[in-house]
Amino acid sequence: MSFFPSAAATPGGVSIELDQVTKTYPGQPAxxxxxxxxxxxxxELVMFVGPSGCGxxxxxxxxxxxxxxxxxxxxxxxxxxxxxxxxxxxxxxxxVIQQIGLFPHMTIADNVATVPRLLGWSRKxxxxxxxxxxxTVRLDPAQFAHRYPRQLSGxxxxxAGVARALAADPPVMLMDEPFGATDPITREGLQAEFLRLQxxxxxxxxxxxxxxxxxxxxxxxxxxxxxxSRIEQFDTPxxxxxxxxxxxxxxFIGSGAALKRLALLPLTxxxxxxxxxxxxxxxRLDPAGTMRDALDLLVVTGAAAxxxxxxxxxxxxxxxxxxISAALxxxxxxxxxxx
Amino acid sequence: xxxxxxxPGPWVLRNRSVxxxxxxxxLVVVVVGLGTxxxxxxxxxxxxxxRTLNAGYILARVQEHLVLSLAAAVLVAVxxxxxxxxxxxxxxxxxxxxxxxxxxxxxxxxxxxxVILLAILWQTGFTTALVxxxxxxxxxxxxNTLTGLAEVDEATREAARGMGMxxxxxxxxxxxxxxxxxxxxxxxxxxxxxxxxxxxxxxxNAGGLGDMIVNGxxxxxxxxxxxxxxLVAAIAIxxxxxxxxxxxxxxxxxx
Numbered sequence: 171m172s173f174f175p176s177a178a179a180t181p182g183g184v185s186i187e188l189d190q191v192t193k194t195y196p197g198q199p200a201x202x203x204x205x206x207x208x209x210x211x212x213x214e215l216v217m218f219v220g221p222s223g224c225g226x227x228x229x230x231x232x233x234x235x236x237x238x239x240x241x242x243x244x245x246x247x248x249x250x251x252x253x254x255x256x257x258x259x260x261x262x263x264x265x266v267i268q269q270i271g272l273f274p275h276m277t278i279a280d281n282v283a284t285v286p287r288l289l290g291w292s293r294k295x296x297x298x299x300x301x302x303x304x305x306t307v308r309l310d311p312a313q314f315a316h317r318y319p320r321q322l323s324g325x326x327x328x329x330a331g332v333a334r335a336l337a338a339d340p341p342v343m344l345m346d347e348p349f350g351a352t353d354p355i356t357r358e359g360l361q362a363e364f365l366r367l368q369x370x371x372x373x374x375x376x377x378x379x380x381x382x383x384x385x386x387x388x389x390x391x392x393x394x395x396x397x398x399s400r401i402e403q404f405d406t407p408x409x410x411x412x413x414x415x416x417x418x419x420x421x422f423i424g425s426g427a428a429l430k431r432l433a434l435l436p437l438t439x440x441x442x443x444x445x446x447x448x449x450x451x452x453x454r455l456d457p458a459g460t461m462r463d464a465l466d467l468l469v470v471t472g473a474a475a476x477x478x479x480x481x482x483x484x485x486x487x488x489x490x491x492x493x494i495s496a497a498l499x500x501x502x503x504x505x506x507x508x509x
Numbered sequence: 510x511x512x513x514x515x516x517p518g519p520w521v522l523r524n525r526s527v528x529x530x531x532x533x534x535x536l537v538v539v540v541v542g543l544g545t546x547x548x549x550x551x552x553x554x555x556x557x558x559x560r561t562l563n564a565g566y567i568l569a570r571v572q573e574h575l576v577l578s579l580a581a582a583v584l585v586a587v588x589x590x591x592x593x594x595x596x597x598x599x600x601x602x603x604x605x606x607x608x609x610x611x612x613x614x615x616x617x618x619x620x621x622x623x624v625i626l627l628a629i630l631w632q633t634g635f636t637t638a639l640v641x642x643x644x645x646x647x648x649x650x651x652x653n654t655l656t657g658l659a660e661v662d663e664a665t666r667e668a669a670r671g672m673g674m675x676x677x678x679x680x681x682x683x684x685x686x687x688x689x690x691x692x693x694x695x696x697x698x699x700x701x702x703x704x705x706x707x708x709x710x711x712x713x714n715a716g717g718l719g720d721m722i723v724n725g726x727x728x729x730x731x732x733x734x735x736x737x738x739x740l741v742a743a744i745a746i747x748x749x750x751x752x753x754x755x756x757x758x759x760x761x762x763x764x
Binding site for chain 2: 234236257258259260261262265266269270271272273274275276277285318319320331355372443504
């Protein structure tokens with residue numbers, strides 16, 4: 171039994187289509203969101219990135235009808251969400267907000283159990299699911315299930331928030347700057363965990379952020395939004411970094427576009443050159459890194475090349491400055507970041 | 510590793526200061542009560558005083574006083590909390606202004622005046638005193654219900670809605686539990702108001718400890734006046750103390 175038709179058949183996500191979606195607030199001359207159209211493929215992680223007040227959050231909140239669109243249509247898995255009862259709809263869409271919004275008077279376990287209880291799951295099924303999810307987000311149930319939110323650090327609270335959003339296994343997740351309020355180190359950890367999680371659950375996710383680097387790091391595709399949520403460019407991170415559609419997108423990328431692209435290129439797929447020197451003469455790098463790590467090592471050590479050496483001590487090849495430059499040129503404009 | 514605050518412990522005995530707070534009020538009442546009793550037993554009472562200062566008379570007045578003030582407090586809780594919830598849910602500025610304005614008038618008008626006016630226009634006795642008390646003690650519970658509900662963090666509310674709770678579920682499962690400490694604090698204030706103001710019930714023949722205070726004044730019998738006043742104070746302090754314990758106990762864990 172499933173709310174969205176194909177969610178039962180496919181374990182991952184379902185598609186989201188927005189068609190000419192407009193939001194106009196009464197008494198305001200210009201619309202906040204102006205005929206926004208976009209299609210998100212099943213299992214895709216799409217980032218909405220844009221400056222504060224550009225309407226990206228409003229656009230996202232229309233999908234679970236926290237904000238009602240003025241006109242246009244929104245379909246999840248081909249089903250028009252504006253024709254569904256909003257409360258029922260929201261129980262099947264994961265929702266994570268920046269302020270987390272954990273219920274302070276409930277334990278972490280009760281917080282995570284919120285949607286399963288709304289859906290009338292049995293006690294046993296709910297508690298098993300809560301335990302499983304706390305493991306998934308790396309909060310040991312024995313330690314955290316019966317704590318209250320204020321007894322957790324910011325990063326732990328946000329992980330509990332993600333667990334709560336995933337509780338009823340919704341095919342679609344909406345995330346509004348979920349890591350925005352955490353410090354840089356915590357944020358990087360949460361991002362890495364989030365990528366690991368998404369690679370195993372494959373939800374369809376719309377993720378709002380104002381941090382372009384976060385968008386590059388996490389997104390399958392990025393929608394760069396301008397005023398009134400106009401789509402300035404919608405493409406893979408590599409394609410946007412390689413060929414920004416206009417000055418606005420270029421200014422949003424900021425400086426160092428090439429460096430950001432290098433961070434998207436894993437060493438595993440890189441073209442390595444033959445090493446003509448004995449192992450140990452040049453600095454070595456693990457193949458789990460990116461081209462950016464290679465460049466970083468070159469700059470720091472002043473060496474002419476780095477050896478890429480795997481865990482067993484076998485040299486896969488070497489990288490020089492020239493190889494790294496060539497990688498930037500050689501990458502096809504689209505699909506470069508697909509991994 | 511982050512240092513986590515300790516798990517909330519048993520509700521009362523969390524530390525010594527809580528214990529001191531729990532014991533102070535009853536101790537003060539016992540000491541003042543004993544002092545008054547000793548003093549009264551040391552003076553020679555005339556026949557008027559003897560008619561009043563005996564266990565039967567005093568217990569009857571205390572009972573009247575308690576029934577009146579507790580009935581008023583319960584009615585206030587039953588009426589003002591739903592009124593507050595209604596105003597909050599409707600979320601209309603004018604309605605809020607009108608309801609709060611009415612409650613303000615109830616509290617601002619001198620209670621003696623209200624009681625006597627109601628007695629002239631309607632009737633004397635218990636019911637009239639009860640109505641006047643409810644009108645007088647309505648505001649704290651109403652205002653605190655509104656404040657408590659309004660103070661619930663917007664992000665918490667949005668998360669609740671975003672997960673698919675209906676408005677009623679958001680109210681019952683999130684807003685009311687989070688607002689409950691503030692609402693209970695309002696109830697505590699109303700309760701103490703009611704005990705104090707119930708002394709004026711004597712003016713419209715509704716009994717209570719006001720009888721002893723007014724008689725003591727009119728007949729210039731100081732022991733009667735003193736015992737009446739001390740009893741009202743003791744009841745107010747003890748009820749406030751009890752309500753405080755309930756507040757501590759009923760406070761949602763995790764806040």
